Amino acid sequence: MRLRIKGEKMNQLIHFLKLAFRNILKSRRRTFVTLMAVGFGFASIALFQGYIHSIYEGLRASAIHGSGIGHLTLYAKGWEAHGKSDPEAYMITGEDIEKITRLARQNTHVTLVSPRLSISGLVSNGKTSTIFIASGVIPDHEKKIKGEFYDYQPINGKPLDSADEASVEMADGLAGQLELFAGQDGVVMGATLSGQMNAMDIHINGTYNTGIADTNDKFIKVPFSFAQSFYDTKKADSIVLLLDHWQNTDLVREQLSYTLSSSNLSVEFKTWKELSLFYKSVRNMFDMIFLFIFTIVFIIVIMSTTNTMGMAVIERTREIGTLRALGLKRRGISFLFAAEGGLLGLGGCLFGLCLHTLVWAVIRYTEPSYTPPGNSSPVPLTVDFLPQSLAVLILFMTGLALLSAILPARRAARQNVVQSLTHV
């Protein structure tokens, strides 16, 4: 019985949707203008969403792999607050490095565990000296962490060599200042953790561009063991973890926090997102631009749908009176006009989807590029095709158009039947 009633309701629903659809087709010019407004709004949101998605993907990969911070970084507890003033006390001991490595590897999402030690001091070519900052990394791990980015940052010369502790990669800005080239030697000087002066020979295996002007005249990459020797320690200041997928970052953080604290290892975690300030600031900026564009489109869709439906209500006043006289309830009138608004929204979204797909295909085919501020070379303009986001956007904008039509629809439903029937 209930199924039969549902079937009859569905019957009525289809009938009134058909009526709404025909009314939309009746006012072609007005419908066309509304479809254009919704369609162009939809396409602009969808394209921008696809664009910033590709930017976020690129920035995320660049942060995790390009800058080599991995997905998770572990520090000894208190490193962030006190590590600068008393580094030795807040570094991870050699024994703890082994324990952490063993326990972290037991987690199925962890693909690499790599200790790091940053050092700083003076670097000299024998005549001139300047400051440097160096990251002590395990050469074999570095290639794995970099992944695709390993090829993006070409080395002029050879990469770090795990068999040669003194081999280093020097940022080409720094190498240029010191007039050093791949294959030449230099000296680094600085204080050990205990405060003794130390100097070590380096052999410049290769030079590379960090891509950022602020770091390109300071950076050196040295083998982890070299950094330990330079500071005369067996400790590391951090341990970088590479995971199977970035989406597992929070999960692994939670799991390892429990595992390591259960083994009396007092550590603190930083995710790639927390460490990459650039990612955060760029994301904030694009999110704000997106919100701005979205708000404009939001207002356009509401105003054009409300206007179209408002005009339809005025034009069809007598029709509304007739339907009411024939027994259609107020909610039926509301439904009819709201359905027209919803159908307009859906039609606009489908037009927008076609427009979006066309522009997306043209971008893919023509492969345009642009040079972002701070970059020395152009980057390709890419727009991701995001079926799930498009589906959500269609639902949202159709719903928005439907909601925009509710106000005129309610006005239509509240009209006096006698006055509607005599409307001219």
Added chain:
Amino acid sequence: MRLIELQGINKQYYLGQTPMTALSDITISFDKGEFTAVLGPSGSGKTTLLNLIGTIDEPSSGKILINGDDVSKMTDNQKSEYRNNRIGFIFQNFNLIPVLNAVENVMLPLQIRNEKTQVAREKAMERLNQVGLEHLALNRPDMMSGGQRQRVAIARALVTDPEVVIADEPTANLDLATSISIMEIMQKLNRTEGATFLFSTHDQRLLDRMNRLVRLEDGRIADAPEN
């Protein structure tokens, strides 16, 4: 058998700030199966009277009983259902839905009450056949003459088998020949279906076809012989 009873009906409305009396102390009844015309000059209250009986307007005071049901106590939704099930309307300007064809227009009251499409279509075609328009079933109103449109409106008014059909100046926009043919159709349906027909009209040429004439003057009943 009494079908409609109006007891002490008054209707006032405001034209700007000025109160106007449309109907004053109307007490009248209509029997089942009547074919009655409400006559009177413009502004005499004919349309207001029919609107009140049709439950699309409310009296300022008084009581309207249709088949014993006090319609003035009904909610808006109940009145809508009441109209859909028991009252058929025929308008001076036909008031067909322009985007629907003839058969879809006739089906409309049935679809408002959730009738199955197939059943509604069959009933609508039957009514179109009765008014001689089955061959124009798929034509939209703009492809039909005034007389044809009014015949579609008659079919629409009767498709729900109503107890009362209210026709407000149904022939006002038609030529004499068409008006007579429309009246003949309604007379025939009145006889065969037993539905009560209430008209408002100015047209003296159609009055000899009526069973009963109710005259209104200045919102009061001037003459209303019992049927």
